[in-house]
Amino acid sequence: MKKTLVAATLASLAFSGGIASAQERICGTDIAIQHLIANNPQLESAYTQYEADVKQRTAALEAQNTNAAQKTTATYNVPVVFHVVLSQAQIDEIGGVSGIYDRIASQIDVLNTCYTGQNYNTDKGKILTQFQPLFGNPNITFGIAHTDPNGGGTTGVEIKIAPATFTGFDVTDNNIKKSSGGGFTTWDTKYVNIWITHITTASNGGQVLGYAYNPGLAQSMGDASLAGVVIDYLAFGRRSSIRQKFFGTADKGKTLVHELGHYFTLKHIWGDLPVGGGTCDKTQPHSDDDVADTPPQKDANQSTCPSGVKPNCTNSPGGEMYMNYMDYVQDACMVMFSKGQVTRMQTEFTPAGGSYQLQFNGGTLNWPTGISAVEAKNTFDIVPNPSNGVFSINFANTTADLRAVTVVNMMGQSVKQINTTEPANSLLIDMKGMPAGVYTVNCRFDEGIVTKKIVIE
Ligand SMILES: [Zn+2]
Structure with a gap:
């Protein structure tokens, strides 16, 4: 007799811990680059040259965009790979492996909302009237890669359990990007590489x-494998429950929105001088963001949520654009890129830009064709298919090592996840109410993943 498990969504698990105490948020991008330059002063000129190139290419694209016929209207579909390096205790802190997948799904959702400007109506009230016409839509969408650089199938998520003594990677420590250093080796730049780990506390606490x-x-600084974003696991994803642990108010997925801004060449709105060292003299090096429509700003608005007009360096109408990513x-208060920032980011997708290759790699969002050994051994059928939302996964053999079933939509977002350790011949999945379309069902076994498509009508 076949045993059937009725699946239940794991909306939230038993999380331990609460909200981390409110401390100052720090972005390490400028620190990391300055550290590289300090160790190798020759890189200063490479950095300066690169910045000048970006500025010049952005100006060229801006000029092109003023000619309506040539205006950039492309949407860029970007494949992402997540490399997770955490101790078991840290993984447990965020709800185990399924907690990682939940945060990834929520993070992809935040990115796709912010990078297509879909938050405008909800967040308009947080944007001063003067800045509303400057709200920009980058037209970039993100999905989880399912074909790796060698053509193999992948969940797009690599997880490594660090030793119990793991204290984190320092912002200047690039070992996170090396398998030999305890991290994961960078995939090529046809993917956006994102490492989720713990970043050690800065010297100022x-x-x-x-x-x-x-x-x-x-x-241009001599190490292409550095490309990507490293993010602390407690600033990753969007909060769905009060019991989840996050770092202070960094619980709405905006840290990655900000860091990907840097990935696509954006600077901090006040320039790239250290926080507390900013200046209103925009003729000084590193004291501007090289974007014309973001008003000159002296320094960071750190971990606050200002309202009303906050006078800026030139007392321009609207003052500081503090609601900028x-x-x-605070996460809740950063809600926009300016149009000028969007042009600078889109310059990255032109032939001389660092992200030019990304737009041709959208095929890796799909699973590869062909049958693997694990698939041959663990084959299953989805019945009925097409389905009205309720369907059964029937395994050819009783499963011995099935760990999870994940249903992923066309955007690469995980919309359903069931964790299991019990042997089963079939699983009943209820996805009533989900939008019609093609979904991917991933069954994760110890030895690999078997995947099939389901059409929901
Ligand atoms: Zn930053």
């Missing part, structure tokens, strides 16, 4: 939440 290397800059305000 603040928490570095994330840092990024732009791919073109990494290459490239400031340091």
Whole structure:
């Protein structure tokens, strides 16, 4: 007799811990680059040259965009790979492996909302009237890669359990990007590489939440494998329950929105001088963001949530654009890129840009064709298919090592996950109410993943 498990969504698990105490948020991007330059002063000129190139290419694209016929209207579909390096205790802190997948799904959702400007109506009230016409839509969508650089199938998520003594990776420590250093080796820059780990506390006691290397800059500074974003596991994903542990107010997925801004060449809105060292003299090096429509700003608005007009360097109408993703305000309060920032990011997708290759790698969002050994051994059928939302996964053999079933939509977002350790011949999945379309069902076994498509009508 076949045993059937009725699946239940794991909306939230038993999380231990509460909200981390409110401390200052720190972005490590400038720290990481300055550390590289300090160790190798020759890189200063490479950095300066690269910045000048980006500025010039952005100006060229801006000029092109003023000619309506040539205006960039492309949407860029970007494949992402997540490399997770955490101790078992840290993984347990965020709800185990399924907690990691939940945060990834929520994070992808936040990215796709912010990078297509879909938050405008909800967040308009947080944008001063003067800045509303400057709200930009980058038109970039993110999905989880399912074909790896060798053509093999992948969940797009690599997880490594660090030793119990693991204290984190320092912002200047690139071992996270090396398998030999205890991390995961960078895939090529046809993917956006994102490492989720713990970043050690900064010398001033603040928490570095994330840092990024732009791919073109990494290459021009002599190490293309640095390209990508490293993010602290407690600043990753969007809160869905009060019991989840996050770092202070960094619980709405905006740290990665900010860091990917750097990945696509954006600077902090006040420039790239250290926080507390900013200046209103925009003729000084590193004291501007090289974007024309973001008003001159002296320094960061750190971990605050300002309201009303906050006078800026030139007392321009509207004052500081503190609601910009490239400031340091609380997650809930950063809600926009400017149009000028969007042009600078889109320059990255032109032939000389560091992310040019990304747009041709959208095929890796799909699973590869062909049958693997694990698939042959663990084959299953989905009945009925097409389905009205309720369907059964029937395994050809009783499963011995099935760990999880994940249903992923066309955007690469996980919409359903069931964890299991019990042997089963079939699983009943209820997805009533989900939008019609093609979904991917991933059955994760110890030895690999078997995947099939399901059509929901
Ligand atoms: Zn930053």
